Amino acid sequence: MSPVFFWLASALMLLFGAAVIMNRNPIASALSLVVSFLGLAALFMSLDAFFIGIIQVLVYAGAVMVLFLFIIMLLDLRAEERRKINLVAFAGGVAVAVIFFGQLCLVIGHLRQAKQSFPALPLNHPDDVRSVGLLLFGNYNLPFQIIAVLILVATIGVIVLSKRELR
Amino acid sequence: MVTLGDYLFVSGLLFTIGFAGVLLRRNIIIIFMSLELMLNAANLSLVAFSRFRTDSLGLPNYHAQVFVFFIITVAAAEVAVGLAVIVALYRARRTIHVEDISTLKY
Known part of the structure:
Protein backbone atom coordinates (compact mmCIF):
# COMPACT_ATOMS: atom_id res chain seq x y z
CA MET A 1 0.00 0.00 0.00
CA ILE A 85 -23.73 27.57 24.65
CA ASN A 86 -22.74 26.62 28.16
CA LEU A 87 -19.07 27.63 28.07
CA VAL A 88 -18.00 25.51 31.06
CA ALA A 89 -19.61 22.38 29.59
CA PHE A 90 -18.07 23.13 26.17
CA ALA A 91 -14.56 23.61 27.59
CA GLY A 92 -15.00 20.48 29.71
CA GLY A 93 -16.05 18.43 26.68
CA VAL A 94 -13.08 19.64 24.61
CA ALA A 95 -10.70 18.97 27.52
CA VAL A 96 -11.98 15.40 28.02
CA ALA A 97 -11.64 14.66 24.29
CA VAL A 98 -8.10 16.13 24.12
CA ILE A 99 -6.96 14.26 27.24
CA PHE A 100 -8.42 11.03 25.84
CA PHE A 101 -6.54 11.51 22.57
CA GLY A 102 -3.31 12.35 24.41
CA GLN A 103 -3.54 9.13 26.41
CA LEU A 104 -4.28 7.14 23.27
CA CYS A 105 -1.17 8.58 21.57
CA LEU A 106 0.89 7.73 24.67
CA VAL A 107 -0.27 4.09 24.52
CA ILE A 108 0.43 3.83 20.78
CA GLY A 109 3.86 5.42 21.37
CA HIS A 110 4.72 2.74 23.95
CA LEU A 111 3.50 -0.13 21.73
CA ARG A 112 6.59 -1.81 20.29
CA GLN A 113 4.76 -3.31 17.27
CA ALA A 114 3.38 0.09 16.28
CA LYS A 115 6.65 0.98 14.55
CA GLN A 116 6.62 -2.13 12.33
CA SER A 117 5.08 -2.08 8.88
CA PHE A 118 2.70 -4.75 7.62
CA PRO A 119 4.10 -8.10 6.43
CA ALA A 120 3.64 -8.78 2.71
CA LEU A 121 1.00 -11.31 1.67
CA PRO A 122 2.12 -14.46 -0.21
CA LEU A 123 2.00 -14.11 -3.98
CA ASN A 124 -1.03 -16.24 -4.92
CA HIS A 125 -3.07 -16.07 -1.73
CA PRO A 126 -6.79 -17.00 -1.78
CA ASP A 127 -9.01 -13.94 -1.99
CA ASP A 128 -10.39 -12.65 1.26
CA VAL A 129 -14.08 -13.14 0.37
CA ARG A 130 -13.44 -16.88 0.19
CA SER A 131 -11.57 -17.00 3.50
CA VAL A 132 -14.08 -14.83 5.35
CA GLY A 133 -16.96 -16.83 3.88
CA LEU A 134 -15.44 -20.15 4.94
CA LEU A 135 -15.08 -18.87 8.51
CA LEU A 136 -18.52 -17.28 8.52
CA PHE A 137 -20.34 -20.44 7.45
CA GLY A 138 -17.99 -22.81 9.29
CA ASN A 139 -16.66 -21.67 12.67
CA TYR A 140 -19.14 -18.85 13.12
CA ASN A 141 -22.29 -20.47 11.76
CA LEU A 142 -24.22 -20.26 15.06
CA PRO A 143 -23.48 -16.54 15.66
CA PHE A 144 -24.43 -15.92 12.03
CA GLN A 145 -27.87 -17.50 12.58
CA ILE A 146 -28.30 -15.57 15.84
CA ILE A 147 -27.55 -12.31 13.97
CA ALA A 148 -30.33 -13.20 11.53
CA VAL A 149 -32.77 -13.55 14.46
CA LEU A 150 -31.49 -10.26 15.90
CA ILE A 151 -32.24 -8.42 12.66
CA LEU A 152 -35.73 -9.95 12.55
CA VAL A 153 -36.35 -8.82 16.14
CA ALA A 154 -35.04 -5.33 15.31
CA THR A 155 -37.38 -5.11 12.30
CA ILE A 156 -40.40 -6.09 14.40
CA GLY A 157 -39.30 -3.66 17.12
CA VAL A 158 -39.07 -0.78 14.66
CA ILE A 159 -42.57 -1.52 13.35
CA VAL A 160 -43.97 -1.61 16.90
CA LEU A 161 -42.17 1.64 17.79
CA SER A 162 -43.50 3.36 14.68
CA LYS A 163 -47.13 2.62 15.47
CA ARG A 164 -48.97 5.83 16.13
CA GLU A 165 -50.44 4.71 19.46
CA LEU A 166 -47.84 3.30 21.87
CA ARG A 167 -49.44 1.29 24.64
CA MET B 1 6.26 3.05 4.71
CA VAL B 2 2.91 2.89 6.49
CA THR B 3 3.17 1.28 9.91
CA LEU B 4 0.59 -0.27 12.24
CA GLY B 5 0.97 2.81 14.46
CA ASP B 6 -0.21 5.09 11.64
CA TYR B 7 -3.45 3.16 11.29
CA LEU B 8 -3.97 3.12 15.07
CA PHE B 9 -3.30 6.88 15.18
CA VAL B 10 -5.85 7.61 12.43
CA SER B 11 -8.37 5.29 14.07
CA GLY B 12 -7.83 7.00 17.44
CA LEU B 13 -8.28 10.42 15.87
CA LEU B 14 -11.57 9.32 14.26
CA PHE B 15 -12.73 7.91 17.60
CA THR B 16 -11.85 11.22 19.31
CA ILE B 17 -13.83 13.18 16.69
CA GLY B 18 -16.86 11.00 17.39
CA PHE B 19 -16.32 11.27 21.15
CA ALA B 20 -16.11 15.09 20.92
CA GLY B 21 -19.30 15.07 18.84
CA VAL B 22 -21.17 13.11 21.52
CA LEU B 23 -19.92 15.45 24.25
CA LEU B 24 -20.32 18.79 22.46
CA ARG B 25 -23.36 18.56 20.19
CA ARG B 26 -26.93 18.92 21.43
CA ASN B 27 -28.77 17.63 18.36
CA ILE B 28 -29.70 14.01 19.03
CA ILE B 29 -29.31 12.96 15.36
CA ILE B 30 -25.77 14.40 15.21
CA ILE B 31 -24.98 12.56 18.46
CA PHE B 32 -26.21 9.37 16.81
CA MET B 33 -23.96 9.98 13.77
CA SER B 34 -21.00 10.54 16.12
CA LEU B 35 -21.71 7.14 17.70
CA GLU B 36 -21.44 5.60 14.21
CA LEU B 37 -18.07 7.34 13.74
CA MET B 38 -16.79 5.80 16.98
CA LEU B 39 -17.99 2.32 15.99
CA ASN B 40 -16.20 2.63 12.65
CA ALA B 41 -12.99 3.82 14.29
CA ALA B 42 -12.99 0.62 16.35
CA ASN B 43 -13.58 -1.38 13.15
CA LEU B 44 -10.57 0.26 11.49
CA SER B 45 -8.19 -0.73 14.28
CA LEU B 46 -9.61 -4.29 14.26
CA VAL B 47 -8.93 -4.65 10.54
CA ALA B 48 -5.45 -3.13 10.95
CA PHE B 49 -4.60 -5.71 13.64
CA SER B 50 -6.09 -8.46 11.48
CA ARG B 51 -3.74 -7.52 8.62
CA PHE B 52 -0.78 -7.20 10.99
CA ARG B 53 -1.01 -10.62 12.65
CA THR B 54 -0.42 -13.08 9.84
CA ASP B 55 -0.70 -16.84 10.40
CA SER B 56 1.74 -19.59 9.38
CA LEU B 57 0.67 -19.33 5.72
CA GLY B 58 1.27 -15.58 5.72
CA LEU B 59 -2.46 -14.81 5.49
CA PRO B 60 -4.19 -12.12 7.58
CA ASN B 61 -6.17 -13.19 10.64
CA TYR B 62 -9.63 -13.45 9.08
CA HIS B 63 -11.36 -14.05 12.45
CA ALA B 64 -11.09 -10.31 13.12
CA GLN B 65 -12.73 -9.54 9.77
CA VAL B 66 -15.64 -11.84 10.63
CA PHE B 67 -15.91 -9.92 13.92
CA VAL B 68 -16.02 -6.62 12.00
CA PHE B 69 -18.74 -8.10 9.76
CA PHE B 70 -20.82 -8.90 12.86
CA ILE B 71 -20.23 -5.40 14.27
CA ILE B 72 -21.42 -3.79 11.02
CA THR B 73 -24.55 -5.99 11.00
CA VAL B 74 -25.44 -5.22 14.62
CA ALA B 75 -24.73 -1.51 14.05
CA ALA B 76 -27.16 -1.45 11.11
CA ALA B 77 -29.89 -2.98 13.29
CA GLU B 78 -29.01 -0.52 16.06
CA VAL B 79 -29.37 2.45 13.69
CA ALA B 80 -32.83 1.30 12.60
CA VAL B 81 -34.08 0.87 16.19
CA GLY B 82 -32.39 4.09 17.39
CA LEU B 83 -33.92 6.19 14.63
CA ALA B 84 -37.36 4.69 15.37
CA VAL B 85 -36.90 5.73 19.02
CA ILE B 86 -35.93 9.24 17.90
CA VAL B 87 -39.03 9.49 15.70
CA ALA B 88 -41.23 8.34 18.61
CA LEU B 89 -39.51 10.89 20.86
CA TYR B 90 -40.06 13.67 18.32
CA ARG B 91 -43.74 12.78 18.06
CA ALA B 92 -44.17 12.93 21.82
CA ARG B 93 -42.03 15.99 22.60
CA ARG B 94 -41.67 17.95 19.32
CA THR B 95 -37.94 18.40 19.83
CA ILE B 96 -34.66 16.63 19.14
CA HIS B 97 -32.61 18.98 21.29
CA VAL B 98 -31.24 16.95 24.21
CA GLU B 99 -31.38 19.89 26.63
CA ASP B 100 -35.17 20.03 26.18
CA ILE B 101 -35.51 16.37 27.18
CA SER B 102 -34.66 16.36 30.88
CA THR B 103 -37.43 14.38 32.57
CA LEU B 104 -34.99 11.77 33.87
CA LYS B 105 -32.37 14.34 34.86
CA TYR B 106 -33.78 15.53 38.21
Missing part, protein backbone atom coordinates in the same frame (compact mmCIF):
# COMPACT_ATOMS: atom_id res chain seq x y z
CA SER A 2 1.38 3.34 -0.89
CA PRO A 3 1.80 6.01 1.84
CA VAL A 4 0.32 8.70 -0.43
CA PHE A 5 -2.90 6.73 -0.84
CA PHE A 6 -3.07 6.02 2.89
CA TRP A 7 -2.66 9.65 3.95
CA LEU A 8 -5.08 10.88 1.24
CA ALA A 9 -7.81 8.47 2.38
CA SER A 10 -7.15 9.27 6.05
CA ALA A 11 -7.30 13.02 5.43
CA LEU A 12 -10.56 12.60 3.50
CA MET A 13 -12.05 10.50 6.30
CA LEU A 14 -10.91 12.77 9.15
CA LEU A 15 -11.80 16.09 7.45
CA PHE A 16 -15.32 14.98 6.63
CA GLY A 17 -15.61 13.32 10.04
CA ALA A 18 -14.85 16.70 11.61
CA ALA A 19 -17.37 18.29 9.23
CA VAL A 20 -20.04 15.92 10.60
CA ILE A 21 -19.80 17.37 14.10
CA MET A 22 -19.21 20.99 13.02
CA ASN A 23 -22.07 21.51 10.54
CA ARG A 24 -25.17 23.22 11.88
CA ASN A 25 -27.35 21.66 9.18
CA PRO A 26 -28.17 17.94 9.81
CA ILE A 27 -28.40 17.17 6.06
CA ALA A 28 -24.89 18.54 5.47
CA SER A 29 -23.70 16.42 8.42
CA ALA A 30 -25.26 13.27 6.97
CA LEU A 31 -23.70 13.87 3.54
CA SER A 32 -20.29 14.50 5.17
CA LEU A 33 -20.72 11.19 6.97
CA VAL A 34 -21.14 9.44 3.58
CA VAL A 35 -17.81 10.83 2.33
CA SER A 36 -16.14 9.95 5.63
CA PHE A 37 -17.34 6.34 5.31
CA LEU A 38 -16.10 6.17 1.71
CA GLY A 39 -12.64 7.24 2.95
CA LEU A 40 -12.86 4.53 5.62
CA ALA A 41 -13.77 1.94 2.97
CA ALA A 42 -10.67 3.01 1.01
CA LEU A 43 -8.57 2.43 4.15
CA PHE A 44 -10.10 -1.06 4.56
CA MET A 45 -9.16 -1.86 0.97
CA SER A 46 -5.61 -0.59 1.55
CA LEU A 47 -5.44 -3.26 4.29
CA ASP A 48 -6.45 -5.97 1.73
CA ALA A 49 -9.86 -6.31 3.40
CA PHE A 50 -11.86 -5.93 0.19
CA PHE A 51 -14.93 -7.73 1.52
CA ILE A 52 -15.20 -5.45 4.56
CA GLY A 53 -14.62 -2.40 2.35
CA ILE A 54 -17.47 -3.34 -0.01
CA ILE A 55 -19.76 -4.14 2.95
CA GLN A 56 -18.88 -0.76 4.42
CA VAL A 57 -19.94 1.05 1.23
CA LEU A 58 -23.12 -1.02 0.80
CA VAL A 59 -24.34 -1.00 4.40
CA TYR A 60 -23.11 2.34 5.74
CA ALA A 61 -22.77 4.68 2.76
CA GLY A 62 -25.86 3.04 1.24
CA ALA A 63 -28.48 1.75 3.66
CA VAL A 64 -27.67 3.50 6.94
CA MET A 65 -27.20 6.93 5.39
CA VAL A 66 -30.45 6.62 3.44
CA LEU A 67 -32.15 5.91 6.78
CA PHE A 68 -30.53 8.97 8.37
CA LEU A 69 -31.48 11.27 5.47
CA PHE A 70 -35.00 9.81 5.40
CA ILE A 71 -35.51 10.55 9.12
CA ILE A 72 -34.03 14.05 8.83
CA MET A 73 -36.39 14.86 5.97
CA LEU A 74 -39.34 13.14 7.69
CA LEU A 75 -38.87 15.28 10.81
CA ASP A 76 -38.30 18.34 8.57
CA LEU A 77 -35.29 19.54 10.55
CA ARG A 78 -33.73 22.84 9.61
CA ALA A 79 -30.35 24.18 10.58
CA GLU A 80 -30.66 24.62 14.32
CA GLU A 81 -30.74 28.19 15.57
CA ARG A 82 -27.77 29.20 17.64
CA ARG A 83 -28.42 28.78 21.32
CA LYS A 84 -26.39 30.23 24.14
Whole structure:
Protein backbone atom coordinates (compact mmCIF):
# COMPACT_ATOMS: atom_id res chain seq x y z
CA MET A 1 0.00 0.00 0.00
CA SER A 2 1.38 3.34 -0.89
CA PRO A 3 1.80 6.01 1.84
CA VAL A 4 0.32 8.70 -0.43
CA PHE A 5 -2.90 6.73 -0.84
CA PHE A 6 -3.07 6.02 2.89
CA TRP A 7 -2.66 9.65 3.95
CA LEU A 8 -5.08 10.88 1.24
CA ALA A 9 -7.81 8.47 2.38
CA SER A 10 -7.15 9.27 6.05
CA ALA A 11 -7.30 13.02 5.43
CA LEU A 12 -10.56 12.60 3.50
CA MET A 13 -12.05 10.50 6.30
CA LEU A 14 -10.91 12.77 9.15
CA LEU A 15 -11.80 16.09 7.45
CA PHE A 16 -15.32 14.98 6.63
CA GLY A 17 -15.61 13.32 10.04
CA ALA A 18 -14.85 16.70 11.61
CA ALA A 19 -17.37 18.29 9.23
CA VAL A 20 -20.04 15.92 10.60
CA ILE A 21 -19.80 17.37 14.10
CA MET A 22 -19.21 20.99 13.02
CA ASN A 23 -22.07 21.51 10.54
CA ARG A 24 -25.17 23.22 11.88
CA ASN A 25 -27.35 21.66 9.18
CA PRO A 26 -28.17 17.94 9.81
CA ILE A 27 -28.40 17.17 6.06
CA ALA A 28 -24.89 18.54 5.47
CA SER A 29 -23.70 16.42 8.42
CA ALA A 30 -25.26 13.27 6.97
CA LEU A 31 -23.70 13.87 3.54
CA SER A 32 -20.29 14.50 5.17
CA LEU A 33 -20.72 11.19 6.97
CA VAL A 34 -21.14 9.44 3.58
CA VAL A 35 -17.81 10.83 2.33
CA SER A 36 -16.14 9.95 5.63
CA PHE A 37 -17.34 6.34 5.31
CA LEU A 38 -16.10 6.17 1.71
CA GLY A 39 -12.64 7.24 2.95
CA LEU A 40 -12.86 4.53 5.62
CA ALA A 41 -13.77 1.94 2.97
CA ALA A 42 -10.67 3.01 1.01
CA LEU A 43 -8.57 2.43 4.15
CA PHE A 44 -10.10 -1.06 4.56
CA MET A 45 -9.16 -1.86 0.97
CA SER A 46 -5.61 -0.59 1.55
CA LEU A 47 -5.44 -3.26 4.29
CA ASP A 48 -6.45 -5.97 1.73
CA ALA A 49 -9.86 -6.31 3.40
CA PHE A 50 -11.86 -5.93 0.19
CA PHE A 51 -14.93 -7.73 1.52
CA ILE A 52 -15.20 -5.45 4.56
CA GLY A 53 -14.62 -2.40 2.35
CA ILE A 54 -17.47 -3.34 -0.01
CA ILE A 55 -19.76 -4.14 2.95
CA GLN A 56 -18.88 -0.76 4.42
CA VAL A 57 -19.94 1.05 1.23
CA LEU A 58 -23.12 -1.02 0.80
CA VAL A 59 -24.34 -1.00 4.40
CA TYR A 60 -23.11 2.34 5.74
CA ALA A 61 -22.77 4.68 2.76
CA GLY A 62 -25.86 3.04 1.24
CA ALA A 63 -28.48 1.75 3.66
CA VAL A 64 -27.67 3.50 6.94
CA MET A 65 -27.20 6.93 5.39
CA VAL A 66 -30.45 6.62 3.44
CA LEU A 67 -32.15 5.91 6.78
CA PHE A 68 -30.53 8.97 8.37
CA LEU A 69 -31.48 11.27 5.47
CA PHE A 70 -35.00 9.81 5.40
CA ILE A 71 -35.51 10.55 9.12
CA ILE A 72 -34.03 14.05 8.83
CA MET A 73 -36.39 14.86 5.97
CA LEU A 74 -39.34 13.14 7.69
CA LEU A 75 -38.87 15.28 10.81
CA ASP A 76 -38.30 18.34 8.57
CA LEU A 77 -35.29 19.54 10.55
CA ARG A 78 -33.73 22.84 9.61
CA ALA A 79 -30.35 24.18 10.58
CA GLU A 80 -30.66 24.62 14.32
CA GLU A 81 -30.74 28.19 15.57
CA ARG A 82 -27.77 29.20 17.64
CA ARG A 83 -28.42 28.78 21.32
CA LYS A 84 -26.39 30.23 24.14
CA ILE A 85 -23.73 27.57 24.65
CA ASN A 86 -22.74 26.62 28.16
CA LEU A 87 -19.07 27.63 28.07
CA VAL A 88 -18.00 25.51 31.06
CA ALA A 89 -19.61 22.38 29.59
CA PHE A 90 -18.07 23.13 26.17
CA ALA A 91 -14.56 23.61 27.59
CA GLY A 92 -15.00 20.48 29.71
CA GLY A 93 -16.05 18.43 26.68
CA VAL A 94 -13.08 19.64 24.61
CA ALA A 95 -10.70 18.97 27.52
CA VAL A 96 -11.98 15.40 28.02
CA ALA A 97 -11.64 14.66 24.29
CA VAL A 98 -8.10 16.13 24.12
CA ILE A 99 -6.96 14.26 27.24
CA PHE A 100 -8.42 11.03 25.84
CA PHE A 101 -6.54 11.51 22.57
CA GLY A 102 -3.31 12.35 24.41
CA GLN A 103 -3.54 9.13 26.41
CA LEU A 104 -4.28 7.14 23.27
CA CYS A 105 -1.17 8.58 21.57
CA LEU A 106 0.89 7.73 24.67
CA VAL A 107 -0.27 4.09 24.52
CA ILE A 108 0.43 3.83 20.78
CA GLY A 109 3.86 5.42 21.37
CA HIS A 110 4.72 2.74 23.95
CA LEU A 111 3.50 -0.13 21.73
CA ARG A 112 6.59 -1.81 20.29
CA GLN A 113 4.76 -3.31 17.27
CA ALA A 114 3.38 0.09 16.28
CA LYS A 115 6.65 0.98 14.55
CA GLN A 116 6.62 -2.13 12.33
CA SER A 117 5.08 -2.08 8.88
CA PHE A 118 2.70 -4.75 7.62
CA PRO A 119 4.10 -8.10 6.43
CA ALA A 120 3.64 -8.78 2.71
CA LEU A 121 1.00 -11.31 1.67
CA PRO A 122 2.12 -14.46 -0.21
CA LEU A 123 2.00 -14.11 -3.98
CA ASN A 124 -1.03 -16.24 -4.92
CA HIS A 125 -3.07 -16.07 -1.73
CA PRO A 126 -6.79 -17.00 -1.78
CA ASP A 127 -9.01 -13.94 -1.99
CA ASP A 128 -10.39 -12.65 1.26
CA VAL A 129 -14.08 -13.14 0.37
CA ARG A 130 -13.44 -16.88 0.19
CA SER A 131 -11.57 -17.00 3.50
CA VAL A 132 -14.08 -14.83 5.35
CA GLY A 133 -16.96 -16.83 3.88
CA LEU A 134 -15.44 -20.15 4.94
CA LEU A 135 -15.08 -18.87 8.51
CA LEU A 136 -18.52 -17.28 8.52
CA PHE A 137 -20.34 -20.44 7.45
CA GLY A 138 -17.99 -22.81 9.29
CA ASN A 139 -16.66 -21.67 12.67
CA TYR A 140 -19.14 -18.85 13.12
CA ASN A 141 -22.29 -20.47 11.76
CA LEU A 142 -24.22 -20.26 15.06
CA PRO A 143 -23.48 -16.54 15.66
CA PHE A 144 -24.43 -15.92 12.03
CA GLN A 145 -27.87 -17.50 12.58
CA ILE A 146 -28.30 -15.57 15.84
CA ILE A 147 -27.55 -12.31 13.97
CA ALA A 148 -30.33 -13.20 11.53
CA VAL A 149 -32.77 -13.55 14.46
CA LEU A 150 -31.49 -10.26 15.90
CA ILE A 151 -32.24 -8.42 12.66
CA LEU A 152 -35.73 -9.95 12.55
CA VAL A 153 -36.35 -8.82 16.14
CA ALA A 154 -35.04 -5.33 15.31
CA THR A 155 -37.38 -5.11 12.30
CA ILE A 156 -40.40 -6.09 14.40
CA GLY A 157 -39.30 -3.66 17.12
CA VAL A 158 -39.07 -0.78 14.66
CA ILE A 159 -42.57 -1.52 13.35
CA VAL A 160 -43.97 -1.61 16.90
CA LEU A 161 -42.17 1.64 17.79
CA SER A 162 -43.50 3.36 14.68
CA LYS A 163 -47.13 2.62 15.47
CA ARG A 164 -48.97 5.83 16.13
CA GLU A 165 -50.44 4.71 19.46
CA LEU A 166 -47.84 3.30 21.87
CA ARG A 167 -49.44 1.29 24.64
CA MET B 1 6.26 3.05 4.71
CA VAL B 2 2.91 2.89 6.49
CA THR B 3 3.17 1.28 9.91
CA LEU B 4 0.59 -0.27 12.24
CA GLY B 5 0.97 2.81 14.46
CA ASP B 6 -0.21 5.09 11.64
CA TYR B 7 -3.45 3.16 11.29
CA LEU B 8 -3.97 3.12 15.07
CA PHE B 9 -3.30 6.88 15.18
CA VAL B 10 -5.85 7.61 12.43
CA SER B 11 -8.37 5.29 14.07
CA GLY B 12 -7.83 7.00 17.44
CA LEU B 13 -8.28 10.42 15.87
CA LEU B 14 -11.57 9.32 14.26
CA PHE B 15 -12.73 7.91 17.60
CA THR B 16 -11.85 11.22 19.31
CA ILE B 17 -13.83 13.18 16.69
CA GLY B 18 -16.86 11.00 17.39
CA PHE B 19 -16.32 11.27 21.15
CA ALA B 20 -16.11 15.09 20.92
CA GLY B 21 -19.30 15.07 18.84
CA VAL B 22 -21.17 13.11 21.52
CA LEU B 23 -19.92 15.45 24.25
CA LEU B 24 -20.32 18.79 22.46
CA ARG B 25 -23.36 18.56 20.19
CA ARG B 26 -26.93 18.92 21.43
CA ASN B 27 -28.77 17.63 18.36
CA ILE B 28 -29.70 14.01 19.03
CA ILE B 29 -29.31 12.96 15.36
CA ILE B 30 -25.77 14.40 15.21
CA ILE B 31 -24.98 12.56 18.46
CA PHE B 32 -26.21 9.37 16.81
CA MET B 33 -23.96 9.98 13.77
CA SER B 34 -21.00 10.54 16.12
CA LEU B 35 -21.71 7.14 17.70
CA GLU B 36 -21.44 5.60 14.21
CA LEU B 37 -18.07 7.34 13.74
CA MET B 38 -16.79 5.80 16.98
CA LEU B 39 -17.99 2.32 15.99
CA ASN B 40 -16.20 2.63 12.65
CA ALA B 41 -12.99 3.82 14.29
CA ALA B 42 -12.99 0.62 16.35
CA ASN B 43 -13.58 -1.38 13.15
CA LEU B 44 -10.57 0.26 11.49
CA SER B 45 -8.19 -0.73 14.28
CA LEU B 46 -9.61 -4.29 14.26
CA VAL B 47 -8.93 -4.65 10.54
CA ALA B 48 -5.45 -3.13 10.95
CA PHE B 49 -4.60 -5.71 13.64
CA SER B 50 -6.09 -8.46 11.48
CA ARG B 51 -3.74 -7.52 8.62
CA PHE B 52 -0.78 -7.20 10.99
CA ARG B 53 -1.01 -10.62 12.65
CA THR B 54 -0.42 -13.08 9.84
CA ASP B 55 -0.70 -16.84 10.40
CA SER B 56 1.74 -19.59 9.38
CA LEU B 57 0.67 -19.33 5.72
CA GLY B 58 1.27 -15.58 5.72
CA LEU B 59 -2.46 -14.81 5.49
CA PRO B 60 -4.19 -12.12 7.58
CA ASN B 61 -6.17 -13.19 10.64
CA TYR B 62 -9.63 -13.45 9.08
CA HIS B 63 -11.36 -14.05 12.45
CA ALA B 64 -11.09 -10.31 13.12
CA GLN B 65 -12.73 -9.54 9.77
CA VAL B 66 -15.64 -11.84 10.63
CA PHE B 67 -15.91 -9.92 13.92
CA VAL B 68 -16.02 -6.62 12.00
CA PHE B 69 -18.74 -8.10 9.76
CA PHE B 70 -20.82 -8.90 12.86
CA ILE B 71 -20.23 -5.40 14.27
CA ILE B 72 -21.42 -3.79 11.02
CA THR B 73 -24.55 -5.99 11.00
CA VAL B 74 -25.44 -5.22 14.62
CA ALA B 75 -24.73 -1.51 14.05
CA ALA B 76 -27.16 -1.45 11.11
CA ALA B 77 -29.89 -2.98 13.29
CA GLU B 78 -29.01 -0.52 16.06
CA VAL B 79 -29.37 2.45 13.69
CA ALA B 80 -32.83 1.30 12.60
CA VAL B 81 -34.08 0.87 16.19
CA GLY B 82 -32.39 4.09 17.39
CA LEU B 83 -33.92 6.19 14.63
CA ALA B 84 -37.36 4.69 15.37
CA VAL B 85 -36.90 5.73 19.02
CA ILE B 86 -35.93 9.24 17.90
CA VAL B 87 -39.03 9.49 15.70
CA ALA B 88 -41.23 8.34 18.61
CA LEU B 89 -39.51 10.89 20.86
CA TYR B 90 -40.06 13.67 18.32
CA ARG B 91 -43.74 12.78 18.06
CA ALA B 92 -44.17 12.93 21.82
CA ARG B 93 -42.03 15.99 22.60
CA ARG B 94 -41.67 17.95 19.32
CA THR B 95 -37.94 18.40 19.83
CA ILE B 96 -34.66 16.63 19.14
CA HIS B 97 -32.61 18.98 21.29
CA VAL B 98 -31.24 16.95 24.21
CA GLU B 99 -31.38 19.89 26.63
CA ASP B 100 -35.17 20.03 26.18
CA ILE B 101 -35.51 16.37 27.18
CA SER B 102 -34.66 16.36 30.88
CA THR B 103 -37.43 14.38 32.57
CA LEU B 104 -34.99 11.77 33.87
CA LYS B 105 -32.37 14.34 34.86
CA TYR B 106 -33.78 15.53 38.21
